[in-house]
Structures are given as C-alpha cells and as structure tokens.
Amino acid sequence: MEGPRFSRDCSSGWGEGLAMIQTMEEFAGATLFERLTLDRVRPVLGDESTDEIDLRSPDAQGGVIVRVRLHCSVSGDAVNFLAVALTPLLFGAAWKILDLFIELALNRSGAKPRRKNWTIDEKVTAAQDGLGASSLLTGDNALWRTVLCTYAATHQHRHCVVHRTAQFSSQAVHLAGVDKNGAALRPMTKNELDSFLVIAQAVANAVIAGGLEDRSADYLRFELDQLREHTGISGLGGKRRSKPVIVRMVSTPVASELYEIDFKAAYARAVKARPDSHYDVWIDCLDDSGRTLFARMENVPMETVRFGLDSPPAFLQFR
Numbered sequence: 001m002e003g004p005r006f007s008r009d010c011s012s013g014w015g016e017g018l019a020m021i022q023t024m025e026e027f028a029g030a031t032l033f034e035r036l037t038l039d040r041v042r043p044v045l046g047d048e049s050t051d052e053i054d055l056r057s058p059d060a061q062g063g064v065i066v067r068v069r070l071h072c073s074v075s076g077d078a079v080n081f082l083a084v085a086l087t088p089l090l091f092g093a094a095w096k097i098l099d100l101f102i103e104l105a106l107n108r109s110g111a112k113p114r115r116k117n118w119t120i121d122e123k124v125t126a127a128q129d130g131l132g133a134s135s136l137l138t139g140d141n142a143l144w145r146t147v148l149c150t151y152a153a154t155h156q157h158r159h160c161v162v163h164r165t166a167q168f169s170s171q172a173v174h175l176a177g178v179d180k181n182g183a184a185l186r187p188m189t190k191n192e193l194d195s196f197l198v199i200a201q202a203v204a205n206a207v208i209a210g211g212l213e214d215r216s217a218d219y220l221r222f223e224l225d226q227l228r229e230h231t232g233i234s235g236l237g238g239k240r241r242s243k244p245v246i247v248r249m250v251s252t253p254v255a256s257e258l259y260e261i262d263f264k265a266a267y268a269r270a271v272k273a274r275p276d277s278h279y280d281v282w283i284d285c286l287d288d289s290g291r292t293l294f295a296r297m298e299n300v301p302m303e304t305v306r307f308g309l310d311s312p313p314a315f316l317q318f319r
Helices: 024-030 032-041 076-085 087-109 120-128 141-153 155-162 190-209 214-225 263-273
Strands: 002-006 052-054 065-067 166-169 174-176 245-250 252-255 258-262 279-284 292-296 304-307
Touching: 024 032, 024 087, 024 190, 032 087, 032 190, 052 263, 087 120, 087 141, 087 155, 087 174, 087 190, 120 141, 120 155, 141 155, 141 190, 141 214, 155 174, 174 190, 190 214, 245 263, 258 263, 263 279, 263 304
Parallel strands: 052 245, 245 279
Antiparallel strands: 002 166, 052 065, 166 174, 252 258, 258 304, 279 292
C-alpha cells in the first residue's frame, strides 16, 4: 500500500534562494528550525553512560563486575508513529542542513558561485569533486568525501520531494521517485532514511562545536556506511551509536603523591566484558579529597601512565 503522493514548491526553504552562508554562526542560525525538528522527533541517542564495568575489585581470575541498567518508554510507539508520519519533513530538514553545510564549506574554502548565490547543481558538482573546507568537519579525507557523496547522491530524492511527486510508503517506510529524465531512483529504505537523519545531525553538531570528536566520527562512519548503496562507498567502519559503558577504576599509588594506571590492561578487560562499545573511564583517587578523574577510553594511551594528582595528564579531567 502506497502512502500519499504530493508535490511541493518550497525551494526558498529547501536549499535555493537563501542568503549566502559564510560563518558557523550563520549556519547555526539558518539551520536552527531543522535541527530542533530532528532533535525533537528523531532524537539521537545521548552520551549518558548507563551500564558499568567495575575494575576496582577484580577477583583472582581477573574478572570484573558488570552492571546493566534497563530502561523502557511508554511513549516510544507514539514517537515512532509520529516520526513515520513526518518522514517527508524530516528528510527535507536533514537535506537542508547538509546543503547549507556544503555551502559554508565552499565559502570557507574561497570558492565562488557563478552568480550571486550557489545553486544546488553547483554545490552537487563541487561535492562530487570533493571541494570545500574539510577542516570544518574532519581531517579524515575518506570521511569527508563520503559526507559530500551522501549529499550529492540524494539530491534527486530532494528534488522529488520539493519539485516533483515523491512517494512514501505508509507500511515499510521508504522514499521513491524519479530523476529529471523520468528514470526511477533507487528508493531510500527506512534504515537508510534513519541514517541520513543522523548524518545531518552529526554534521551540524560538529560544525557548531568546531569539528568532529573521535567518538562522534566513529558513529558517523557507521551511519555513512548504511548509505553505501547510494554513494558507492563503504568500509569506513565505525560503531553503531549506543550509550557508552562506564569503566570504574582506581589509581594505584607507586610513590609519594605519585600514581599509575595500566590503561592497556583496563581496555582489554573492558572489551572482554562488553565488546564493541565505547567506554567512559571514572577513576577513584586514593587521596583524602574524594575526587574522581574522568576520560574517554579512546583518548587515553594504551600503556601504563604515571602522574601526580596536582598535574594529571591532559586527557584526564577532575569531575
């Protein structure tokens, strides 16, 4: 059963006819409504830790204590129904975010449009050529090019929603349509649409924050791989977004006011207990202050680190 067919001419709000986006502040302002819409209807899983691995009191065999917290939401079905109903709006919002991101990247690189403003065709061509200031997002060229290819590979789907008749199935959600020559486009499945929304959110958040953090880049690689049937690019790797696992540790005193932690051993034990996860490290300090040190596991060196509590390494922060 096919859902409703519709056509809409709203190009001034979906990527054309807008003022030139020159700064990150202008990008944030121009995408505020779209980002708010996506965050409210398709919230991305947060980084609040839930499950715990306690390495502070290992048994003789080097075991660990794992605590798992379960959650449920009585409104989950209602939110999902709303998200399905609003799929055309959400796709359009996500695509506009990527469109303005491409424009900002081109302007920051010094590129100039043929006329006063960039057209979508110009931006698509530039994206296919890998142009733009990648420093806005990442130093990883493969990741950068795949984001650009995702934008370019979906521009005809965007045109179907805005200028032509697009079809959204009401049962197995997907977006179908035809290109400017009438040839059928490869439909975007529900999973692909979901990944597309997450990609747009991740890109917007990174631009506003000043670049991708390592963990966010890992999540983004995974989502980009889900659109490989459209971009022709795969193998970025990454991990599916999930709440990170807390790893509880204790610093070991080795001399007066000097402590050490074996991060390599801690990582090995955490992976054994909860593989394919990201880990937030919380370290009890064995002084009289009761303070705790925090780090993301991916940011610590895989070695034994010695430090004083008066000057811990930069990757450790007091919490």
